[in-house]
Amino acid sequence: MKWEGNRESDNVEDRRGEGGGGGGGGFGFGGRSIGIGTIVIALVGGWVLGVNPMTILNLLSGGGGQVSTQTQAPTQQTRQPPVNDEMARFVxxxxxxxxxxxxxxxxxxxGSYVRPKLVLFAGSTPTACGTGQSATGPFYCPGDQKVYLDLDFFKLMQQRFKVSGEFAQAYVIAHEVGHHVQNLLGLSEKVDNARRTATERQANAMSVRLELQADCFAGVWAYHANAERKILEQGDVEAALKAATAIGDDALQRQAQGHVVPDSFTHGTSEQRVRWFSKGIESGRISQCNTFEAKQL
Structure with missing residues (x-):
């Protein structure tokens, strides 16, 4: 991926090295679907703790009951990443x-696009959605319109799933920004409201459509970024598709327990994630990302 020399955002906040965010209870998602790395971390947590990964996944995805959502994160002094931090420069x-x-x-x-802030952290950090944990993987909090990222997630992608490459990492960031776009468009709120009165199976199905749309939005970004700035190199798209394949619900569940439970899917199958990212990157059109009216995902 060609990125060096391009503009760097000043909208990144570096909380690495700070004390982990406190606060009572776990991370409050407030009805929002969980971050892209949640199922991955469920596998790791299950191995470390000796617990069934599906038990961890159920808790992380909200299956363990209601969680409270804070309305405001504690005030943080904004700190920029060091200028010689290449990974931060990439982000x-x-x-x-x-x-x-x-x-x-x-x-x-x-319309007018409101830029989200991206927060780099390690371990845990306070957010408007509760205490954010590295264990959830990268995630977006609509309460403060911030994307949260622990850079160790990229190491996990490479070590556990053999997914590497800067464009694959960019896909992860663009996916979370896709959730921000959904928030600005009012889609996230509609889904959250609908999930509150839905069965668990119905709520999971809505989460799948939300996540697949974020994949498609990531593809839309890639289409336009490459058209304007020629960022793609040979093998980049294949790396992103490999990442989408690796984090499909079916692939992760099969690795965790040897079989899949489709009704528990919250992000979509490998095939679905590849299909919707491909729709975005091939068309560059937001209208191609209407997963909520699609008869076939």
Whole structure:
């Protein structure tokens, strides 16, 4: 992926090295579907703790009951990453690229794009959705419109699933920014409201459609970023598709327990995630990402 020399966003906050965020209870998702790495961490947690990974996954995905959502995160003093931190520079560049792309797309439709802040942290950190944990993987909190990322997740992608490459990492960031776009469009709120009165099976199905749309939005970003700034190199798209395949619900459940339970899917199958990311990157059109009216995912 060609990214060096491109604009870097100043909208990145570095909380690494700070004390982990306190606060009572676990991470409050407030009805929002969980981050891209949740199932991955369930596998790791199950291995470390000797607990069935599906038990951890059920808790992380909200199956363990209601969780409270804070309305405001504790005030943090904004600190920029060191200028010589190459990984942070990469994240800042990818974030800037999403900012430029979505600003242009929103403007074309007569709207204004509100840039999300991206927070780098390690371990845990306070958020408007409760205490954010590295164990959830990268995630977006609509309460403060921030994307939270522990860079160790990228090491986990490579070590556990043999998924590497900067564009695969950029896909992860763009997916979470996709959730921010959904929030700005009012889609996240509609899904959250519908989930409150739905059965667990219905709520999971809604989460799948939300996650697949975020995959498609990530593809839309990649289409326009490459058209404008020629960021893609040979093998980049294949790396992103490999990442999408590796974190499909069916692939992760099969690895965790040897079989799949479709009704418990919250992110979509490997095939679905590849299909919707591909729809976005091939068309570059937001209209192609309407997973909520799609008869076949």
């Amino acid at each position: 800042k560049t990818v974030l800037a690229d999403t900012e430029d792309t979505w600003t242009t797309l929103f403007k074309a439709e007569g």
